[in-house]
Amino acid sequence: MAPPRTRRPGFSRRAQYGLFFSYVAAIGLLLIGAALVLISRYNPHLFAPARSAIAEVTTPVSSGLDWVRRAIGTVPDEIGSFFGVRSENARLKRQIEAERAALQRALGMERENQRLRALLKVRDATPETIIVARLVSSSAASTRRYATLNAGSWQRVERGQPVRDAAGLIGQVIEAGPNAARVLLVTDPESTIPVRRASDGLPAIITGRGDGTLDVRAANAAANPFRPGDLMVTSGTGGVFPPNIPIGRITESGRDNATAAPTSNPDMADFVMVLRIFLPEPAPPPQPFPTATPKPKAK
Amino acid sequence: MALDLTPLGVPPPRPRARWLAPLSIALASLLTLLPVVATVPFLPPFGLLMLLGWRLTRADALRVWMAAPLGLFDDLVSGQPFGSAMFLWMTCMLLIDVLETRIVWRSFWQDWLFAAGAIGFVLIAGRFFAAPISAKVDAALLLQAGASAMLFPIASRFCAWLDRDVQKA
Numbered sequence: 001m002a003p004p005r006t007r008r009p010g011f012s013r014r015a016q017y018g019l020f021f022s023y024v025a026a027i028g029l030l031l032i033g034a035a036l037v038l039i040s041r042y043n044p045h046l047f048a049p050a051r052s053a054i055a056e057v058t059t060p061v062s063s064g065l066d067w068v069r070r071a072i073g074t075v076p077d078e079i080g081s082f083f084g085v086r087s088e089n090a091r092l093k094r095q096i097e098a099e100r101a102a103l104q105r106a107l108g109m110e111r112e113n114q115r116l117r118a119l120l121k122v123r124d125a126t127p128e129t130i131i132v133a134r135l136v137s138s139s140a141a142s143t144r145r146y147a148t149l150n151a152g153s154w155q156r157v158e159r160g161q162p163v164r165d166a167a168g169l170i171g172q173v174i175e176a177g178p179n180a181a182r183v184l185l186v187t188d189p190e191s192t193i194p195v196r197r198a199s200d201g202l203p204a205i206i207t208g209r210g211d212g213t214l215d216v217r218a219a220n221a222a223a224n225p226f227r228p229g230d231l232m233v234t235s236g237t238g239g240v241f242p243p244n245i246p247i248g249r250i251t252e253s254g255r256d257n258a259t260a261a262p263t264s265n266p267d268m269a270d271f272v273m274v275l276r277i278f279l280p281e282p283a284p285p286p287q288p289f290p291t292a293t294p295k296p297k298a299k
Numbered sequence: 300m301a302l303d304l305t306p307l308g309v310p311p312p313r314p315r316a317r318w319l320a321p322l323s324i325a326l327a328s329l330l331t332l333l334p335v336v337a338t339v340p341f342l343p344p345f346g347l348l349m350l351l352g353w354r355l356t357r358a359d360a361l362r363v364w365m366a367a368p369l370g371l372f373d374d375l376v377s378g379q380p381f382g383s384a385m386f387l388w389m390t391c392m393l394l395i396d397v398l399e400t401r402i403v404w405r406s407f408w409q410d411w412l413f414a415a416g417a418i419g420f421v422l423i424a425g426r427f428f429a430a431p432i433s434a435k436v437d438a439a440l441l442l443q444a445g446a447s448a449m450l451f452p453i454a455s456r457f458c459a460w461l462d463r464d465v466q467k468a
Contacts, residue, residue: 189434
């Protein structure tokens with residue numbers, strides 16, 4: 001069909017004005033959209049309440065779908081374990097025997113470590129788990145790497161807290177609603193984490209590349225000292241991430257940077273742990289003129 | 300562009316596309332709720348696909364400004380910066396309107412070409428809005444754009460199926 005030669009919708013003045021004003025509205029909204037993009041470029045968390053409000057509604061749906069997916073996904077495992085349970089039992093018994101000596105040695109070292117720490121009066125900040133929850137969905141259509149956590153400020157999840165699973169660091173909470181939170185994954189291009197090499201403590205910076213791998217740069221060496229197979233762990237610098245959480249293993253070493261594969265796969269993680277911020281900022285100094293403090297009642 | 304046709308003073312029944320089109324686009328945007336934690340952008344922008352499907356198969360289903368609020372809703376669930384889809388979807392709608400005054404004939408292949416161009420434009424511009432230039436997402440992004448463009452005929456058929464209540468003249 002050939003389109004009409006003119007856009008005029010007929011002789012009705014009302015229809016003509018309606019069409020005209022719909023285009024005026026369209027161009028106005030276009031400009032508002034451009035302004036919003038600029039605003040969110042410089043203040044990405046300004047619209048977090050709106051996103052959280054939607055996430056509060058959608059996260060239960062995602063959680064339900066996630067439950068269904070996991071229920072279906074365990075069926076092959078269940079069948080396999082039914083047949084493999086006897087041989088696995090024998091294998092695990094052998095393994096316990098083999099590891100008993102190593103365990104004894106480790107227990108001895110742990111006791112010695114505690115004694116030495118007590119001697120040195122090290123002030124320890126022990127990483128404390130806030131909550132164990134699930135990552136239920138993600139920004140799969142976007143170039144940013146966010147995931148949605150099905151726990152929020154009702155479960156004491158707050159902005160800035162690290163998120164890890166058994167295998168390693170997964171990311172950091174960047175927006176927390178009452179019952180859902182957004183996690184910036186370590187593979188996101190804007191995630192930057194101070195790390196060190198597990199073998200010798202060489203400091204480095206890990207940045208996400210956006211394609212599921214990590215970019216590793218040595219913090220102070222001019223040459224690239226990394227070799228494939230090196231394990232990178234968080235260093236605790238900056239006080240957000242607790243030290244010694246594995247984050248990536250070097251796969252490829254370039255001229256001035258190296259590529260690492262993340263140790264944890266957030267899609268395969270059954271549960272993730274939200275940790276307390278390693279060294280929280282000190283409390284603000286007391287106000288000189290306390291005005292709104294309620295007076296304690298006289299007994 | 301809605302035509303105000305009232306032959307013999309009897310208004311024709313409102314086609315259900317007027318409410319079904321925005322609803323189906325918003326629901327398509329919500330497909331990011333799938334329980335998959337992605338490491339690369341692999342999911343096509345379903346909301347945009349449905350928007351283009353409706354716009355190109357049935358131009359009067361949506362007011363021209365409807366792309367902006369629908370895009371804003373998409374931004375809330377997609378992880379893109381707030382306002383990105385609002386701006387880019389609206390630009391696509393206006394560009395398609397301008398192109399439609401230039402072309403002489405309509406055909407499905409031409410619609411597909413417009414849709415592929417719009418998808419490529421939105422995804423590539425959205426990548427520059429969202430991620431720093433140094434991010435290595437371009438290979439995945441091109442694959443995503445190609446796959447999304449290939450999905451347009453399905454979105455278009457689906458919109459036509461949703462719109463099947465219209466009586467043939």
